[in-house]
Amino acid sequence: MDNVVRIPSPQSTSLARETFELFLIHEAKLLDERRFRDWMELFTEDGAYWVPAAPNQESPFNHASLFYDDRTLMKTRIDRLEHPRIHIQTPPSRTAHIVGNTLVDKIDEAKGEVVVSSTVMMVEYRDESQRIFAGRQFHRLRRAAEGYKIVLKRVNLINCDSAFDAMAVPI
């Protein structure tokens, strides 16, 4: 398994659930291994990564967000994460993600898209301190020739509107 999960057309939601859960586990592993470029390749060209800054935030376009990266910004972010003088990653973060309670929320056969939701927890350790991020994440996935890719990953952190100490790595 590399950057995309190759799966047959899902025949039932139960089959889909397991397959998509594997996709999410694979994604989490890429982040934990700091393989950010491989992670970015999980996204479609028009894909986006979104962490809202308010509960029930309706849109990333008329309200501030913690992250709202299209592929261009994602690339800038990752270039910076690989920069030798990114002070907020000196030393780098170490993370452990756990993904669970996965559900297939929507299947759109016509578009070849599914929405998968799951609970995510990320423990981050950096520079003598450890903290936890937690919330529900939603992946809108689109079937491509080589498997499924992420059209939108939205992470609803339970404390999204709190004051955060600086964050550098995606959740």
Next chain:
Amino acid sequence: MATQSLEEISKLIETGRVHRRVYTDPEIFDLEMERVFGRAWLFVGHASQVPKPGDYFTTELGRQPVVMTRDRDGKVHVLFNRCTHRGAKVVNDRCGHAARMTCLYHGWSFDADGTLAAVPIPDGCAPGFRKEDFGLARVPRVQEYRGFVFASLAQNGSSFEDQIGPMKGSIDDLVDRAPDGELAFDLGQHRYAYNGNWKLQIENVLDSYHVPFGHASTVNKEGAQFARREGDKEGAKVVETKDQNKTAASWRNRKSYVTGNGHGWSSNTVLDDGKRSSPAFDEYKRVLVEKVGAERAAQILTPRLHNSLIYPNVSIMGLNIHVRVIKPIAVDRTEVTVYPVRLLGAPDTMNFGNMRLLNVTHSAASFVQTDDVESFVRTQKGLRSLATDWVDISRGLGAEESDRTYNATRGASVGELAMRAQYKAWLGYMQEAA
């Protein structure tokens, strides 16, 4: 509290240097809350955060919980958020709307202007109990300027005009950029915190010296940062490409200005230098010209007071439009709120474009602010060191010039004039006897 004698405090600030205790001593911090935040005119919030009668917004002035409200006549109030009965915080949400603000504990309820409206089971009140005596206490002095609400916790002291007057131009510069001449703080907010003293943040907002080094991770090989304004191709260049020990020609002419009271600002590149173009920016210019005429539009798009600090707790950034509020929590803990600002009358594409750019520069997960925060945290750690007691802020010392246009003092923006002015004001507040 005042175990610090006035004489002892005066020894903490010398010409071009500051004693490390100013950043690390909890007693100094307590004294700051009393003497700086307890006296100065502080930014509370923007009137658009309470657009309708009954709307409220809670915040802190120094360590005082307050609530900003709008009453049924449309007047904005700033009240202490503390029940006059047994002391509970009355309003607990960050913002919202209430016909009356009701205390959770015994149900005392207050009107938006603070009046005690009703007390449950009134027949049990002590003889002579008068509701008029139990309204929510008002923050002694409140003043609004073009939607910016300021308050002072002190009954007496320097007037709003004397304190904030010289910085009105910074508010004007931002508000005038709205074709309708009005702002709205309705695009949400960014909140970040760090384990460091509050003054590290206010020093930083007028510090151009740190940019090429502190933000190395966002600067390309040619020394230019990524574009930070709608319509720009690339961002600021502080040092020369070929000789990174030299300030870039474009940056050399930039100045920092100080006006007394700790306030200051830096000059900026022209807003409309002919190089900026995007469909959103071009449309914005068209609308602005249509509203105010070409001559006035050109003035508005010519820099005056940009990236300002209104001492001690608010910074107005004209570069990528936002307002930043600094809240001290403890000697080594600070919280900052950054509001993207909507220029009313400007095209949505422009406002939302600015707002999205601010995610990248100033969210807790941004590319720029995070490296600043790391600098603050590491400074706080470094200042534990007993190697020396002194923090150096001497760059540009002796090279200050007086500026008649602004009735201010100016110096190189890559110098430390602004920090010296901040500590002069600090000493003034701290030495003024209670």
